Amino acid sequence: GQQVMQIPQYQHVQEGEDFTTYCNSSTTLSNIQWYKQRPGGHPVFLIQLVKSGEVKKQKRLTFQFGEAKKNSSLHITATQTTDVGTYFCADMDTGRRALTFGSGTRLQVQP
Amino acid sequence: SQTIHQWPATLVQPVGSPLSLECTVEGTSNPNLYWYRQAAGRGLQLLFYSVGIGQISSEVPQNLSASRPQDRQFILSSKKLLLSDSGFYLCAWRSPTILKETQYFGPGTRLLVL
Numbered sequence: 003g004q005q006v007m008q009i010p011q012y013q014h015v016q017e018g019e020d021f022t023t024y025c026n027s028s029t030t031l032s033n034i035q036w037y038k039q040r041p042g043g044h045p046v047f048l049i050q051l052v053k054s055g056e057v058k059k060q061k062r063l064t065f066q067f068g069e070a071k072k073n074s075s076l077h078i079t080a081t082q083t084t085d086v087g088t089y090f091c092a093d094m095d096t097g098r099r100a101l102t103f104g105s106g107t108r109l110q111v112q113p
Numbered sequence: 114s115q116t117i118h119q120w121p122a123t124l125v126q127p128v129g130s131p132l133s134l135e136c137t138v139e140g141t142s143n144p145n146l147y148w149y150r151q152a153a154g155r156g157l158q159l160l161f162y163s164v165g166i167g168q169i170s171s172e173v174p175q176n177l178s179a180s181r182p183q184d185r186q187f188i189l190s191s192k193k194l195l196l197s198d199s200g201f202y203l204c205a206w207r208s209p210t211i212l213k214e215t216q217y218f219g220p221g222t223r224l225l226v227l
Contacts, residue, residue: 043220044221046218092157094214098162098170099214100147100162101157103149104156
């Protein structure tokens with residue numbers, strides 16, 4: 003079945019540093035969704051990318067969808083302690099209308 | 114507005130005991146419903162999904178089962194829990210409208226099997 007790989011598994015940054023997590027697939031992704039899960043919480047939807055090469059921004063967060071629709075990235079500029087959590091990418095299975103999640107990247111921000 | 118509820122929030126159960134986790138959605142009709150499991154420090158694994166009452170699709174063969182007795186109610190069950198069933202169980206819903214792909218997650222149930 004569809005597999006979505008996400009790297010790095012964990013990243014520890016100083017507050018103010020940038021952070022990037024990458025999502026890759028060997029097959030074409032139908033659309034990519036990004037979720038954030040705070041420690042002890044549940045995943046919360048951030049954004050959806052559908053078009054090849056699409057770039058979307060939410061304040062300090064920049065989301066990109068690769069031209070070949072086989073990879074995606076989330077970049078956070080000037081991290082803050084409120085950015086702490088695990089970031090998941092997920093691909094929508096068009097048949098099941100269900101999500102296949104990447105393994106997640108856990109971000110720790112040192113104040 | 115739509116809300117999703119799960120209970121209980123936490124549960125400690127002995128091996129071999131039965132399980133029933135409940136999920137309900139308010140403020141929407143005919144949602145697609147999902148059960149995911151998250152092991153500690155890991156990603157989310159899809160267990161079951163449902164597109165309507167009585168319609169359940171199982172993703173992973175195991176000792177868990179799911180039922181949807183009402184449009185906005187989704188239940189996860191087991192007759193005999195295993196140690197490996199421990200984890201964080203998340204229910205999610207999405208609109209049946211094909212253009213709305215976002216999934217909304219409930220607060221989850223933390224299950225510890227001892």
